[in-house]
Every structure is written in structure tokens, then in C-alpha cells.
Amino acid sequence: MTASTSATDHGEARVGQSLYLYGLVMPDASLPDALTGVSREPVRAVGLEHVTVLVSDVPDAELIGLPAEVRAHAAVLDAVAAAAPVLPMRFGTTAAGEDQLASALPTERQRAYAGRLGELADVVQLSLTARYDQDAVIAELVDEEPEIRRLRELTRGRSEAATYGERTRLGELVVAGFGRKRAADADALERMLTPLVERVQQREVGQVDAVLDAALLVRRDAVARLEEALEEAAARHAGRVTLRLVGPQAPYDFVGEL
Amino acid sequence: MSEVTTSRRGGYLDRPSSSSLADVIDTILDKGLVIDAFVRVSVVGIELITIDIRIVIASVDTYLRFAEATNRLDLAESGGRDLTELSGSMMESGSQGKTKGMLQGAKEALLGDGDDGRRGDSDEDDEEPEEEREPRQKRTQERPRRRPVRKEQA
Numbered sequence: 001m002t003a004s005t006s007a008t009d010h011g012e013a014r015v016g017q018s019l020y021l022y023g024l025v026m027p028d029a030s031l032p033d034a035l036t037g038v039s040r041e042p043v044r045a046v047g048l049e050h051v052t053v054l055v056s057d058v059p060d061a062e063l064i065g066l067p068a069e070v071r072a073h074a075a076v077l078d079a080v081a082a083a084a085p086v087l088p089m090r091f092g093t094t095a096a097g098e099d100q101l102a103s104a105l106p107t108e109r110q111r112a113y114a115g116r117l118g119e120l121a122d123v124v125q126l127s128l129t130a131r132y133d134q135d136a137v138i139a140e141l142v143d144e145e146p147e148i149r150r151l152r153e154l155t156r157g158r159s160e161a162a163t164y165g166e167r168t169r170l171g172e173l174v175v176a177g178f179g180r181k182r183a184a185d186a187d188a189l190e191r192m193l194t195p196l197v198e199r200v201q202q203r204e205v206g207q208v209d210a211v212l213d214a215a216l217l218v219r220r221d222a223v224a225r226l227e228e229a230l231e232e233a234a235a236r237h238a239g240r241v242t243l244r245l246v247g248p249q250a251p252y253d254f255v256g257e258l
Numbered sequence: 259m260s261e262v263t264t265s266r267r268g269g270y271l272d273r274p275s276s277s278s279l280a281d282v283i284d285t286i287l288d289k290g291l292v293i294d295a296f297v298r299v300s301v302v303g304i305e306l307i308t309i310d311i312r313i314v315i316a317s318v319d320t321y322l323r324f325a326e327a328t329n330r331l332d333l334a335e336s337g338g339r340d341l342t343e344l345s346g347s348m349m350e351s352g353s354q355g356k357t358k359g360m361l362q363g364a365k366e367a368l369l370g371d372g373d374d375g376r377r378g379d380s381d382e383d384d385e386e387p388e389e390e391r392e393p394r395q396k397r398t399q400e401r402p403r404r405r406p407v408r409k410e411q412a
Binding site: 023071073078090096135138139141151157160168170171172203213231233243246249 | 269270271272273274276277279281282283284285286287288289290291292293294295296297298318320321322323324325326327328329331
């Protein structure tokens with residue numbers, strides 16, 4: 001479907017119907033067919049003057065449950081992003097009806113969003129996560145740090161209750177060791193990525209074994225090159241670090257800038 | 259809407275053709291365009307998870323878990339196996355099982371079902387049971403698995 005034709009598909013008799021919003025695309029964007037969105041409702045395009053809004057009906061106005069809806073939201077946007085630039089709305093955004101779309105998006109704002117969509121035309125987002133193989137890094141730490149080695153030998157084979165303090169200290173040192181290695185390895189990884197991508201946006205890592213969580217803004221014609229480079233890196237670090245690349249996605253991490 | 263990527267398999271790079279729930283939450287949490295006039299549903303479940311995670315990382319639970327992992331490891335003592343040898347067996351056992359962190363654990367406990375693992379496109383071998391996750395896991399699972407979300411004015 002294209003944004004312009006489908007705008008009228010379900011347009012009638014929807015006034016006042018609560019709408020779930022996915023994102024904004026250019027009016028001439030070519031979109032995947034038959035997208036299914038939140039609550040398994042069909043996704044349709046509502047055309048405004050300078051942008052088109054992707055929406056679906058919210059049949060039960062009260063409830064949007066997890067996790068199916070989170071997945072549906074992202075699945076719609078990522079499918080669209082694969083074909084055309086899209087500005088994703090934050091998850092859970094709803095409008096009171098089609099009339100509200102126009103009133104909430106006055107012309108000059110539409111122009112600004114259209115301008116941003118133009119800037120995003122040739123790029124997609126991909127998400128990269130790098131994780132340590134926990135045992136491999138612990139082995140390094142045992143080898144490198146005498147205090148870790150000592151505490152390990154001290155606590156090994158003894159009950160947790162009898163060695164609670166030593167175990168806590170051991171774990172603390174190991175976790176800190178991961179942190180030091182992370183700082184160096186994340187740096188190296190980012191340096192490797194820099195020439196391959198337009199932007200790297202590091203996300204806060206929340207796990208001990210995390211090396212790097214990053215959103216990458218990549219030119220569409222450079223995705224294959226990035227995949228190759230990461231495949232090589234993954235082979236080089238096999239057994240110590242695993243790399244996972246997801247996407248193309250909508251530019252969730254880059255809507256606020258550019 | 260099936261595959262949207264040019265995915266390749268069999269290499270070292272984990273390159274799923276579709277996102278898992280964990281990927282999705284990592285990606286879309288608190289991101290995207292906010293337009294004041296529109297109503298946002300409050301995403302209770304997700305907010306709870308992120309709070310959980312912050313507590314977990316700097317906790318004694320985590321230290322004890324890593325102490326245990328360090329104790330369990332059966333190598334340096336024999337003075338032998340170097341890292342290159344190690345990598346072989348590591349690759350087979352895979353990184354997903356034991357190194358799956360607390361974040362993942364918490365997310366899956368709260369949000370995920372069996373088929374909602376790291377690889378969104380496969381429903382086999384998503385082995386959930388892991389000894390080292392138990393204390394946290396139990397607590398997390400006492401909550402309802404799926405939290406409905408109420409609409410409210412943002």
C-alpha cells in the first residue's frame with residue numbers, strides 16, 4: 001500500500017475512535033502491505049499535509065497489555081523502517097481520533113518532521129549488543145588478579161554461610177574486574193565501528209557481562225559492509241565476546257537529534 | 259510482515275531475522291517522538307523492570323552470584339587450559355545460557371513466555387532454567403506475568 005491511497009481505506013465512520021499511533025512517514029512513502037499492529041488491528045495511514053501518520057484502532061479503549069503490544073509496536077515500525085524513513089512515536093501514544101491528529105500536528109510542525117524524515121531517508125538504525133562470555137572473563141580475572149585467586153581458593157568447597165564475607169568480596173572484585181575490561185573493550189569496539197556508521201549512540205549497560213549496547217545509525221547501502229566487519233570481529237573474539245546485531249529498525253535512538 | 263532484514267546465519271555474528279522481546283524492550287524503552295497533545299498510556303510493567311535492574315546490579319545477590327560462578331569455574335587451578343583451548347568448549351555451550359544476565363532474566367520472568375527468548379524466530383531450545391538466577395527469579399515471578407496497562411493522562 002502507499003500512504004496516500006490507504007488513507008481513505010478505513011477513513012469513514014472512525015470519527016471519535018481512539019487511535020494508537022506508531023509513527024510519521026513521508027506522504028509518498030511506500031509501505032509494506034497488510035501490517036498488523038497493536039491488538040491485531042490493521043495499520044492504516046492517515047495523510048496530513050506534510051506527513052502521514054501510521055495508526056490503528058484501539059478496540060478496547062482501556063487496556064493495552066504487555067508484551068504483545070510492545071512487540072507489535074516495534075514490528076510495525078521496523079517493517080516500515082526497512083522500506084522507508086519513519087519517525088517512531090514513543091510506545092503507548094494514543095490520540096482521541098483522526099481530528100486530533102491534525103490539531104496536534106500544525107503545519108509548521110509537520111514541516112519540521114518532514115524535514116527530519118528527509119534527513120533520515122538514507123539511513124537505518126541497527127542495534128548492537130556485545131556480551132562477554134562470563135566464564136572466559138572470570139578465567140582471565142583469576143589469572144590476572146592475585147586477590148581474586150586467593151579468595152577463590154579460600155571460599156571454594158566451603159559453605160556460603162561460612163564464607164559469606166569472603167564471597168561477597170570476591171564477587172565484588174570480579175564484578176569490578178568486568179567493569180575495567182568493559183571500559184577498554186567497549187572503547188575498542190566503538191573505534192572499530194566509527195568509520196562504518198554515521199552515528200553511535202551508546203546505551204547504558206545494565207548487566208555485568210555487557211560490553212556494549214549501542215544504537216547505530218547506518219547508511220542503507222553500508223549495512224552489508226557493517227555486517228561483514230562485525231562478522232569478522234565476532235570470529236576474532238569468539239569464545240570471549242559475542243556480538244548480536246538486530247535491525248534494520250526505526251531510528252528510535254535518533255529522533256531527538258539530527 | 260515477515261522478514262525485513264537480509265539475515266545471514268551460521269556465522270559468528272548473531273544476526274536474528276526478527277527482534278526478540280528483550281531486544282524490543284531494550285530498543286524502544288523511553289524512546290521515540292513525544293507530542294504533548296497526545297495521550298500516553300503508562301507502561302507500568304516496563305518501568306518496574308528497569309527499577310528491578312538497577313537494584314540487582316549493585317547488590318550482594320549479584321556479588322554472590324559471581325563469586326559462585328568464579329568458584330564453579332574449573333580451570334586455572336589445573337594450571338593448564340589457556341584461553342584458546344577454552345574457546346572451543348565455550349562456543350558449544352553457547353553464550354546464551356549461563357551468561358544471560360539479570361536484565362534478560364528479569365525481563366523474561368516478567369514479560370516473556372517460553373517462546374519469547376533471545377531469538378524471536380525460534381521456539382525451540384530457549385532453555386529457561388538456570389540455577390544462578392533463582393533467588394531473584396522467584397521474587398520476580400510472584401508478580402503477575404503480564405501487567406495490563408491503564409490509560410492515563412500523560
